[in-house]
Amino acid sequence: MSWKLKRTMHALLDAERGTIRKSWGGQAIRMAIAYPNVYYIAMSNLGFQTMYRHINLRPDTICERVFLPDREEEQVYRRQHIPLFSFESQTPVAQFDILAFSISFENDYLNVLKILELSRIPYLAADRDERYPLIMIGGAITYINPEPLADFADLIVVGDGEEVINRYLDRFLADMGRPRQAHLAEAAAIEGIYVPSLFSPASSSRPVVKQRLDRLDEYVAYSAVITPHTEFKNTLLVEISRGCPRLCRFCTVSYIYPKFRMVPAATVLQLVQERKQEEGTASGTAFDRVGLISSATSDYREIETLALGLRELGMKISVSSLRIDKLPEGLLQALVESDGRSLTVAPEAGSERLREVIRKPIPEAKILEGVERMLQKGVQNLKLYFMVGLPTETEEDIEQLIRLTLEIARCMEGYQRGQGHLGELILSINPFIPKPLTPFQWCEMAPPKVVKGKIDRIRKALRPFAHITVKHESFKSAYLEAILARGDRSLSRFLLVTHRCQGDWRRALRELGWSLESFLTVRENQEGKLPWEFIMSESDRRMITRQYERAFSLPLPYEVAPPGRA
Numbered sequence: 001m002s003w004k005l006k007r008t009m010h011a012l013l014d015a016e017r018g019t020i021r022k023s024w025g026g027q028a029i030r031m032a033i034a035y036p037n038v039y040y041i042a043m044s045n046l047g048f049q050t051m052y053r054h055i056n057l058r059p060d061t062i063c064e065r066v067f068l069p070d071r072e073e074e075q076v077y078r079r080q081h082i083p084l085f086s087f088e089s090q091t092p093v094a095q096f097d098i099l100a101f102s103i104s105f106e107n108d109y110l111n112v113l114k115i116l117e118l119s120r121i122p123y124l125a126a127d128r129d130e131r132y133p134l135i136m137i138g139g140a141i142t143y144i145n146p147e148p149l150a151d152f153a154d155l156i157v158v159g160d161g162e163e164v165i166n167r168y169l170d171r172f173l174a175d176m177g178r179p180r181q182a183h184l185a186e187a188a189a190i191e192g193i194y195v196p197s198l199f200s201p202a203s204s205s206r207p208v209v210k211q212r213l214d215r216l217d218e219y220v221a222y223s224a225v226i227t228p229h230t231e232f233k234n235t236l237l238v239e240i241s242r243g244c245p246r247l248c249r250f251c252t253v254s255y256i257y258p259k260f261r262m263v264p265a266a267t268v269l270q271l272v273q274e275r276k277q278e279e280g281t282a283s284g285t286a287f288d289r290v291g292l293i294s295s296a297t298s299d300y301r302e303i304e305t306l307a308l309g310l311r312e313l314g315m316k317i318s319v320s321s322l323r324i325d326k327l328p329e330g331l332l333q334a335l336v337e338s339d340g341r342s343l344t345v346a347p348e349a350g351s352e353r354l355r356e357v358i359r360k361p362i363p364e365a366k367i368l369e370g371v372e373r374m375l376q377k378g379v380q381n382l383k384l385y386f387m388v389g390l391p392t393e394t395e396e397d398i399e400q401l402i403r404l405t406l407e408i409a410r411c412m413e414g415y416q417r418g419q420g421h422l423g424e425l426i427l428s429i430n431p432f433i434p435k436p437l438t439p440f441q442w443c444e445m446a447p448p449k450v451v452k453g454k455i456d457r458i459r460k461a462l463r464p465f466a467h468i469t470v471k472h473e474s475f476k477s478a479y480l481e482a483i484l485a486r487g488d489r490s491l492s493r494f495l496l497v498t499h500r501c502q503g504d505w506r507r508a509l510r511e512l513g514w515s516l517e518s519f520l521t522v523r524e525n526q527e528g529k530l531p532w533e534f535i536m537s538e539s540d541r542r543m544i545t546r547q548y549e550r551a552f553s554l555p556l557p558y559e560v561a562p563p564g565r566a
Contacts, residue, residue, distance in 0.1 A: 002076050005069075009087060012039060017279050017286035018225040020056045020063075021088060027062040028173055031055060032086050032096040032133070034066035036103060036111035039087075042067050044231040046221055046239060046293050047139055048102040053224035054162055061169060064088040066099070068111050069118070077118055084118035093119035093133070098172070100136040106484035107477055109149060112137075113499040116152070123496060125154050125197060130180050134172075138165075142194075143210060143256040145436040145532035148484050150196035151492035154180075155187055157194075158535055159210035160242075162219040164192035196489075201534035208535050212257070216242055217267045221293070226279065226286040235289040235318065236275055238268055240306065244296040249359045249439040249547050250348070250387070253295045255540065256437055265302035269309045276313065289316040289338070297331070298323040304330030311337065321346050321385070324370035325362045336377045342424075343374055346385035349393075350401020357392050357551050364404060371408050375415040380423035382408065388454040389432040389446030391551070392560045398454050402461045409468055422467045429455055430473040433482045436532040437540065439547035445482050445520040448475050480505050483519045488531035 013019060024030070033052050035042030042048055042065075055063040064086040069077055077084060083092045093099060099121070101112055113123055116135075122128050125135065137149055138157035146156045157164055167190050175183040188195040192211035199208075213219055221239035228234055243257030272290055279286040290310055294300055297319045307330050310317055316338035319331075324345040335343065347367055349355045355362055371382065386401060409425050416422050431451045434443045452475065459470045483505070484491065498508040509516060536544075 002080055002082060005073060005076055005082070006090060008073065009090065012227070012229055013087070015229060016225050016227045018223070019088070020053065020224065022056065022062045024062060024089065024091075027060065028176070029058075029061040029098070029169060030096045031061055031063045031098045031100060031169075032066045032093055033063055033100045033102060034093075034115055035068075036101060036108040036115060037068050038070050039067045040230055043225065043227055043229070045102070045104060046223065046237045047104060049224045049237070050221040050239075051100075051102055051138070051161060051165070054219070055165060055169075058166070058169065060173065064091070064096075066093055066115065068115060074114075074118070083120050084115060094121055096133045098136055099133040100138060103137060103139040103141045103149075106141060106148075106481045109484055109495055110499055110503060112149065112152065113495060117499075124151055124492070126151070128154070134180070143437075143535075144252055145485060145487075146194065146535070147201065147489045147531045148487045148491035148495065150489045152495075153196055154184060155193055155195055157211070158192055158208050160213045161211070162213055164190065164211045168193055199534075201489075201529075201531065209537075210256070210535055212259070213242070213261070216261050216263045220263055220267060220271055222271060222275070232289075232291050232318075234287045235291045236272065236287045237291040237293055238271065239263065239293040240268055241294040241296060241300050245299055246296060247359055247547060248348075249357070249551050250390070250432060250435070251295075252435050252438055255439075255544060260296065260299065262300055262302075265306040265309065268306055269313070272310065272313060272315060288314070289318055291318045293320070296323070297321075298326040298328065304328050307331045307334035310334070320344070323362075325366040327370055327373055332373065332377055336379060341379060342381035342383065343379050344383040344385070345370065347404070348385065348387055349390055349397065350386065350399075350404050351397045352400075353554075353557075354390060354393060354397045357554055358390060359547070359551070364407075367404065368407060368411060371411050372415075375412060380416070380421070381426070382412070382423070383426040383428060384408070386427060386429045387432040388429055388458075389451050391432075391440055391443045392556055394557045394560060396557070398457060402458055405458075405462060405468065406465075409465060412467075425468045427458070427462070427468070427470045428472070429458060429470060431475070431478045431482075433478065433485060435485055436530065437536065437544065439544050439551060441530065441544070442522055442548060444522060445479075447517070447520065448479060451475070476505075479516060479520075483516070486519055486531070 035045060035048045052063060052065060055061055066086055083094060085092050116123050121132050134154045135152065136155045137153045138161045142156055142158045146158065168187060171187055171190060175186055184195050187193050188198050191209050194208045223237045226234060226236060241260065241262045243260040244253045245260040247254045297303065307317060311334050317334050321344040347362065348360050349358055352363055405427060412423055412425060431446065434440045434445055455472050462468045462470055494508055494512060497511055498505045501507045
């Protein structure tokens with residue numbers, strides 16, 4: 001083993017608080033949980049941290065972490081022919097019984113292949129036998145469309161994993177010593193476990209039942225490990241709700257989670273108090289900030305009670321973003337008191353008409369009122385999320401996005417002119433991607449040239465204003481995400497070729513004779529089958545179809561043709 005790799009791991013381990021260490025002696029199941037990205041990003045992911053802690057609660061299981069090496073570390077692994085090893089005990093990954101991937105983002109799929117390669121484990125499930133660990137895949141992507149990874153996985157956990165993982169590990173324990181295929185046949189009978197080799201979505205109408213936790217308070221998701229080497233430095237992350245009641249038509253969250261569920265404020269406060277006491281030292285606790293994880297923070301009914309309680313515990317508070325038309329006074333005050341000089345809101349679209357289409361119907365007056373409230377509290381910098389290329393979008397919608405931005409900028413100038421400092425207004429503008437299991441799954445994605453033209457127009461219009469910054473996601477990244485989000489099982493070929501081409505997915509498309517455009521257009525009509533349809537229930541389909549029809553029953557600009565119908 002390289003002393004350099006070992007020294008790096010030990011330095012990271014020494015900086016952690018809450019690391020779970022178990023002896024290998026007497027543990028029946030040896031499991032590795034991998035996040036397909038580097039340590040800094042992986043340890044910022046609450047789902048990964050939660051499953052690591054949850055699995056280790058079992059007395060019969062040892063679960064260690066695996067991360068993607070950074071570029072320098074990867075060179076050491078390859079140059080010295082060292083197989084990838086686990087974080088806690090530096091055990092070669094191939095020696096574990098199970099290697100489980102927790103995957104949140106499509107663009108990390110290629111990193112799954114890199115981890116398998118570095119671990120010296122065959123990529124395809126069909127090429128693996130009892131000499132290799134079982135490869136399990138879970139995480140946010142399994143709620144939406146697991147098919148692009150199906151050929152690489154022995155098993156996929158579809159939906160919330162907290163309960164089903166224990167049912168599966170009980171089955172694994174009972175099947176120890178049996179042939180792999182016999183075990184997989186037994187595992188396939190567990191609700192929520194999808195065994196791709198035993199199931200063809202194209203030939204079966206039986207849906208795979210997504211798992212759902214009814215009581216979040218029984219499995220509260222929070223950071224198992226606190227570390228300074230992460231995006232959320234010395235912050236305790238706590239999930240306060242799951243799902244979203246808003247039904248925005250571009251967003252998966254309302255549709256993959258059938259119900260908006262909340263953790264009671266009293267439960268969160270008790271958890272924070274206990275963690276504070278556990279992590280306390282003579283020099284203080286390992287964390288001084290609590291990050292509230294929710295897709296709908298403003299819809300959490302007890303948010304003001306929770307914010308006040310956390311401040312009384314001496315905690316600073318962070319949230320990912322706010323709904324600008326629903327800003328509870330207590331939350332806003334707590335955020336500003338927590339050094340919240342910069343806040344993020346997501347209007348998503350520039351015009352009221354387009355916000356109606358995407359079902360985020362916030363009037364411009366409400367947006368400006370929300371901005372004023374933030375500025376009155378002392379917020380200095382604002383970040384706005386917008387999308388371009390949305391269904392029915394016209395040039396007038398882009399023009400209104402520019403006008404709305406300038407109105408917000410003028411509002412900031414009015415409040416900050418006498419302070420001697422003008423805050424920064426950041427626009428984060430990204431291409432709309434029609435995601436599976438949303439009402440817009442039947443819509444097309446605008447071509448790169450069209451999206452670039454719209455962003456260039458916005459940038460040119462706002463360039464004279466020094467305190468306005470326009471940023472956008474890499475087009476390469478966005479269109480790769482679109483391919484991987486909307487693909488089927490045949491994408492295993494694409495991923496393997498792209499991996500061989502060192503991430504050059506355009507070259508991979510050329511080698512395969514495929515076109516980007518085929519992934520941007522409607523894959524099927526409403527009556528046809530979509531690659532991810534096998535995880536849709538009939539009620540899911542009815543709700544999604546109803547929202548699609550409502551979106552396009554709204555008045556359309558004269559230059560926009562209505563979408564084709566089946």
